Amino acid sequence: MPPSPRRRPAPRPDDVPGLPARRAALRLLDAVLRRGEPLELALHGAAQGLPREDRALTHAIAAEVLRHLPDLDALIDGATQKPLPPDAKARMVLRIALAQTLKLDTPAHAAIATALPLVDGGPRKLVHGVFGTVTRGAPALPDPPTLPADVAARWTAAWGEAMPAAAARAYAVRPPVDISLRDAGETTKWAEATGGVSFAPGHVRLPDGASIPDLPGFAEGAWWVQDIAAACAARLLGAGEGRSVLDLCAAPGGKTMQLAAAGWTVTAVDQSKKRLERLTENLARTGLAADIVQADLRDWSPPAPVDAILLDAPCSATGIYRRHPDVLHRIGPRQIAELADLQGALLSRAADWLKPGGTLIYATCSLEPEEGEAQIARFLSDRPGFALVPAEASALPAGIVPTPQGWLRTLPDTLAGEGGTDGFFIARIARKDN
Numbered sequence: 099m100p101p102s103p104r105r106r107p108a109p110r111p112d113d114v115p116g117l118p119a120r121r122a123a124l125r126l127l128d129a130v131l132r133r134g135e136p137l138e139l140a141l142h143g144a145a146q147g148l149p150r151e152d153r154a155l156t157h158a159i160a161a162e163v164l165r166h167l168p169d170l171d172a173l174i175d176g177a178t179q180k181p182l183p184p185d186a187k188a189r190m191v192l193r194i195a196l197a198q199t200l201k202l203d204t205p206a207h208a209a210i211a212t213a214l215p216l217v218d219g220g221p222r223k224l225v226h227g228v229f230g231t232v233t234r235g236a237p238a239l240p241d242p243p244t245l246p247a248d249v250a251a252r253w254t255a256a257w258g259e260a261m262p263a264a265a266a267r268a269y270a271v272r273p274p275v276d277i278s279l280r281d282a283g284e285t286t287k288w289a290e291a292t293g294g295v296s297f298a299p300g301h302v303r304l305p306d307g308a309s310i311p312d313l314p315g316f317a318e319g320a321w322w323v324q325d326i327a328a329a330c331a332a333r334l335l336g337a338g339e340g341r342s343v344l345d346l347c348a349a350p351g352g353k354t355m356q357l358a359a360a361g362w363t364v365t366a367v368d369q370s371k372k373r374l375e376r377l378t379e380n381l382a383r384t385g386l387a388a389d390i391v392q393a394d395l396r397d398w399s400p401p402a403p404v405d406a407i408l409l410d411a412p413c414s415a416t417g418i419y420r421r422h423p424d425v426l427h428r429i430g431p432r433q434i435a436e437l438a439d440l441q442g443a444l445l446s447r448a449a450d451w452l453k454p455g456g457t458l459i460y461a462t463c464s465l466e467p468e469e470g471e472a473q474i475a476r477f478l479s480d481r482p483g484f485a486l487v488p489a490e491a492s493a494l495p496a497g498i499v500p501t502p503q504g505w506l507r508t509l510p511d512t513l514a515g516e517g518g519t520d521g522f523f524i525a526r527i528a529r530k531d532n
Contacts, residue, residue: 338362417521470523
């Protein structure tokens with residue numbers, strides 16, 4: 099008898115091409131959804147040791163799962179007789195496999211081949227069966243994505259029924275990239291050089307898909323990336339003319355560079371050593387100057403009162419949900435209330451560092467009124483020595499206007515026809531002359 103052909107050994111689970119990135123995505127999603135860690139911070143630990151391409155794939159898979167989580171769960175629940183527990187590993191693995199197939203153009207056979215090893219010793223048949231049932235039905239995820247129900251309810255209560263719909267539409271579109279210029283007098287030059295459009299002196303919105311480091315002006319430090327809404331905070335301080343300003347919670351440095359470019363003598367304070375390293379690198383690239391202090395604002399105070407303060411307070415970051423979909427799953431009423439307490443304490447403390455007649459800008463990248471409107475209303479009620487200074491439309495980019503109360507609030511429909519903005523609250527207050 100001829101010898102039987104030698105069978106090729108089945109690949110071990112870790113030999114499956116692409117599996118390490120999927121394992122990392124599973125760890126990353128667990129860190130975000132179960133432990134409440136920010137996606138960008140958790141990525142380092144979850145993807146430890148992976149090459150750059152696999153790290154990028156890990157991030158892409160997790161981000162798409164988070165962006166489409168309610169809709170992925172609806173597909174999964176529609177293919178099971180009994181709903182899987184929300185934290186079941188099988189549900190998470192199915193989310194990962196379906197997100198790849200429906201959003202990242204991964205062939206179904208490749209998605210399931212890298213999914214099944216993730217449930218070794220678990221319900222492999224269940225995962226395989228549910229995935230097959232869903233994909234045989236030619237599924238499609240809704241456009242725009244469905245917001246988490248608790249987020250939609252919270253934003254409806256705060257802003258009305260139209261706001262969550264606008265937020266969902268904004269969620270479905272890649273956020274544009276804005277840059278702030280070191281020299282506002284060169285706005286036309288850099289808009290033409292980068293192929294972008296400008297909404298204000300010192301601002302350019304780049305074309306979709308632009309490669310930042312390869313664009314003219316980046317290497318020589320002529321500009322830096324900064325969302326147009328975030329840039330409005332420093333705009334409301336105007337020209338510095340050598341006066342002193344504290345940029346509090348300053349890293350990674352967009353506002354610091356704005357203030358330095360506008361002629362302020364800047365002291366930039368931040369608690370994070372790593373983020374301050376980025377700020378230092380940005381200052382070196384742009385040739386701008388600031389004194390840098392690593393400190394916790396609850397323990398630190400300046401040696402003397404200053405002319406102005408920009409407090410970009412720690413917040414929920416729900417205003418940047420388009421770029422960071424994890425915030426919609428990590429942040430709830432408890433976190434918002436805790437952050438509001440911290441913001442109130444920092445605002446009250448920083449206000450005492452102003453000279454009489456000095457100006458303070460309070461800003462948060464949040465869509466929660468507790469971190470914006472309510473914060474300023476309470477501060478002004480408690481501190482009669484301070485007054486709101488209404489923002490002037492002339493100081494702001496086209497399409498961004500002050501509210502009737504005099505502060506600035508950007509929402510998901512702000513500049514909607516031009517690609518939108520991040521969600522921000524910004525108020526300008528002044529210490530009365532003694």
